[in-house]
Amino acid sequence: MTLDVPLRPAARPAMAALVLAVLLAALDQTIVATALPRIARDLGGFRDIAWITASYLLASTAATPLWGMLGDMLGRKRLYLLATTAFLVASALCGLAGNLPQLVAARTLQGLAGGGMIVLTFALVGDIAAPAERGRYQGRFGSVYGVASIAGPLLGGLFTDPLSWRWAFLVNVPVGLVALVLAARALPATVRRPRARIDYAGALLLAGAATALVLITSFGPRWGWTSPGTVALAAGAIVLIGLVVPVERRAAAPVLPPAMFASRTVVVAASVGFLANVAMFSALVYLPTYLQVVDGVSATLSGVHLLPLVLGLVVTQSLAGRWVADPARLRAVLVTGMAVNVAGLLLLSTLAPGTAQLALIAYFAVTGAGIGMVPMVVLTAAQNAVPPSDLGAASAVVTFARSIGAAFGVAVFGSLLGEDVAGHIGGAFLAITPLVVLGTALAALIGRAQPRPAAAANIPAS
Numbered sequence: 001m002t003l004d005v006p007l008r009p010a011a012r013p014a015m016a017a018l019v020l021a022v023l024l025a026a027l028d029q030t031i032v033a034t035a036l037p038r039i040a041r042d043l044g045g046f047r048d049i050a051w052i053t054a055s056y057l058l059a060s061t062a063a064t065p066l067w068g069m070l071g072d073m074l075g076r077k078r079l080y081l082l083a084t085t086a087f088l089v090a091s092a093l094c095g096l097a098g099n100l101p102q103l104v105a106a107r108t109l110q111g112l113a114g115g116g117m118i119v120l121t122f123a124l125v126g127d128i129a130a131p132a133e134r135g136r137y138q139g140r141f142g143s144v145y146g147v148a149s150i151a152g153p154l155l156g157g158l159f160t161d162p163l164s165w166r167w168a169f170l171v172n173v174p175v176g177l178v179a180l181v182l183a184a185r186a187l188p189a190t191v192r193r194p195r196a197r198i199d200y201a202g203a204l205l206l207a208g209a210a211t212a213l214v215l216i217t218s219f220g221p222r223w224g225w226t227s228p229g230t231v232a233l234a235a236g237a238i239v240l241i242g243l244v245v246p247v248e249r250r251a252a253a254p255v256l257p258p259a260m261f262a263s264r265t266v267v268v269a270a271s272v273g274f275l276a277n278v279a280m281f282s283a284l285v286y287l288p289t290y291l292q293v294v295d296g297v298s299a300t301l302s303g304v305h306l307l308p309l310v311l312g313l314v315v316t317q318s319l320a321g322r323w324v325a326d327p328a329r330l331r332a333v334l335v336t337g338m339a340v341n342v343a344g345l346l347l348l349s350t351l352a353p354g355t356a357q358l359a360l361i362a363y364f365a366v367t368g369a370g371i372g373m374v375p376m377v378v379l380t381a382a383q384n385a386v387p388p389s390d391l392g393a394a395s396a397v398v399t400f401a402r403s404i405g406a407a408f409g410v411a412v413f414g415s416l417l418g419e420d421v422a423g424h425i426g427g428a429f430l431a432i433t434p435l436v437v438l439g440t441a442l443a444a445l446i447g448r449a450q451p452r453p454a455a456a457a458n459i460p461a462s
Contacts (some may be wrong), residue, residue: 013186017186017187018183020175020176020178024063024172032056032168039352043103044099052100056110058215060111060115062211064210065394065397069119069255072123073253076127080116081183082118082125083120087110087114093105119392123262123395127187156167198253205247206240208236208402209244212233213236217404235289259433260386260390266382266394268445270339272446273375274402275439276341278435280409281373282410283309287309287364288306295353305364307362308364310368313368315372316337316369320376335443339370340366348367351429352364409432
């Protein structure tokens with residue numbers, strides 16, 4: 001999966017468990033896409049079929065900050081095992097659902113658990129890797145995300161056609177059981193904070209704000225961006241976000257510690273992660289549509305055509321992980337990655353029905369290279385800027401921002417694209433380019449992110 005220096009032997013079983021968990025959670029964001037028509041036919045729910053995807057995204061995004069805080073408070077390994085178990089139960093319930101409401105309810109539980117698996121995975125890397133190694137370790141997850149984004153729809157089709165759409169969910173169970181056993185045996189037990197009153201108010205505010213934002217980006221194109229429902233959700237999100245900071249300042253154990261807002265590195269890393277994911281998911285979700293609609297290739301072949309993008313992503317993700325082992329390079333890697341993202345978007349903005357195959361390969365490779373250099377590097381920057389007790393919170397902030405960026409990018413790009421894929425895709429890529437240019441400028445504000453001595457002192461030597 002990666003091209004960098006091998007992991008320390010003591011860390012390999014733990015990383016194998018974490019990679020499997022991230023693969024499952026990432027696949028379930030996309031694997032259902034090609035199975036939706038069959039699900040709608042079997043369960044009679046064409047009108048509300050969008051909720052099968054939206055419920056997972058909504059639940060995983062809303063719960064992210066709470067998982068990070070509870071992991072810091074109760075122990076990340078314990079919560080990780082709980083989240084993984086809940087994910088497997090939810091996957092089985094999805095596969096056994098007899099009607100659409102049952103499936104949506106199971107997908108909501110699956111999203112809650114999947115969000116916990118992802119944020120706790122990123123935080124657990126801080127427990128098994130020294131600060132200088134975190135970028136290299138996190139790079140493996142970035143590669144998994146990229147491959148899952150392409151493989152998800154293909155696997156969904158492969159399971160649905162010869163077997164049943166139910167296997168797109170049931171396949172999680174055996175793979176997840178392997179990850180669960182490995183995690184129980186290999187993950188280190190983390191030090192727990194003294195018990196404090198859980199910040200229910202902060203958790204509810206953040207969950208409400210995330211719910212409003214995801215609903216806006218998921219259904220705004222259908223309802224209309226100026227419709228009363230969309231405007232009301234936007235107003236509600238602004239009010240809830242405005243209440244978060246004062247509530248968190250008064251909480252004994254805040255979901256998002258105020259130090260997260262005071263750290264320039266964490267705030268900038270979250271902002272860059274948001275903007276990078278706008279570009280990443282716009283490309284990953286809609287390029288297969290372009291290839292199928294405009295070039296007339298099959299769903300399977302559209303994935304094959306995107307192999308240059310995946311290869312570029314995996315290579316640069318691996319290299320970026322090695323480069324940021326020296327914290328002095330972190331800012332340069334981020335700025336370069338965002339700049340390559342801009343170049344990729346500008347190349348994709350020239351797409352047209354007559355674009356040559358060699359040109360497509362080059363465009364996709366450049367886009368993948370830019371995508372691969374950013375996501376896990378911003379996470380490493382945030383983690384290296386906080387003490388071990390706040391690793392979960394810092395990981396949650398960046399993961400939360402990236403989740404919102406993914407939903408925002410997919411929804412807004414889809415609105416710009418409309419029904420004329422061939423005529424509008426270039427303009428849609430061009431329209432989101434200024435956002436990524438802004439991300440490039442913000443990346444230049446990331447500090448050197450030298451790890452605090454307290455963080456390094458708590459890393460196991462093995």
